[in-house]
Amino acid sequence: MTPRPDIRMTAEEIDAFLAEQTVAVIAAVDPEGWPVGAVGRVQRVDGLLDIDLPPFDALVEAIRDGGPICCVFEDSPTYHTIRGVTIRGRVRRRDPQLEVEIERTTSFDFGKLPRSER
Amino acid sequence: MTTRGGALAPEHEAFLAHNRKVFLLVRSEDGTAVAYPMTGAWIDGALEFSTYRKSVKVRRIARDDRVCCVVTPWDWRDGGRVLLVWGHCQIRGGSGHRWDSSRMDAVAPAPIDVPPQIRANVAARTADGKRVTLRVEPIAAVFV
Numbered sequence: 001m002t003p004r005p006d007i008r009m010t011a012e013e014i015d016a017f018l019a020e021q022t023v024a025v026i027a028a029v030d031p032e033g034w035p036v037g038a039v040g041r042v043q044r045v046d047g048l049l050d051i052d053l054p055p056f057d058a059l060v061e062a063i064r065d066g067g068p069i070c071c072v073f074e075d076s077p078t079y080h081t082i083r084g085v086t087i088r089g090r091v092r093r094r095d096p097q098l099e100v101e102i103e104r105t106t107s108f109d110f111g112k113l114p115r116s117e118r
Numbered sequence: 119m120t121t122r123g124g125a126l127a128p129e130h131e132a133f134l135a136h137n138r139k140v141f142l143l144v145r146s147e148d149g150t151a152v153a154y155p156m157t158g159a160w161i162d163g164a165l166e167f168s169t170y171r172k173s174v175k176v177r178r179i180a181r182d183d184r185v186c187c188v189v190t191p192w193d194w195r196d197g198g199r200v201l202l203v204w205g206h207c208q209i210r211g212g213s214g215h216r217w218d219s220s221r222m223d224a225v226a227p228a229p230i231d232v233p234p235q236i237r238a239n240v241a242a243r244t245a246d247g248k249r250v251t252l253r254v255e256p257i258a259a260v261f262v
Contacts, residue, residue, distance in 0.1 A: 027151035027188075033145070035144060035184065037141065037153060037186055038202070038262045039188070068148075068150035070153050072153040072155060078230055080233075086153065088152070
């Protein structure tokens, strides 16, 4: 069996990518168990995420103090330059701005796909 | 309440027919949300995606089929409205199953050029059962 190619970014590549990103899809789970999300302004600052939540009640109510949250940054100017970073964490503070402590970061970069898969 | 969306309306369908960038929100093993950037297509009353059968997202959907699709313009970071669509996600596939990307492009061309080799690989891996089609029939939708 052919091993799956490793297309993850390095820590340095993730840092460089996130430095250019200000918008992400923000996701959480509502009280009935359905995923819910929206697009909002998100920035990584000093190892935390600062989030301006869009005024969408279902998402606002799904995000609880200490609760989990997921943010996805993605850029796809061409097929071979599609890159994305997913950050999962927990809400540390809601006021004056939503602040999230990062627990896990995953990433992909289609530019790292082997030539045989291009 | 399914996140307070309403029944699918004609303006929702028109948006779905013209926008193929989708963030697929599913629930992970611990019940928290995870989002996957995808390219989808609005086909016969449902959003469809192609992915590997053994992918983590398929395992998660098999465990809990409740999903939310955040459908956006390709330049989603520039603002503008997005459409949220909720539904139960079906996993379809198996030997002989087909994925016809030209059919998807006939609905709405993807704004990036997917290399022919990639399209051929997706079709072949679908036919041999390694890739599956995810299909979400909307039960609620709302613009945000």
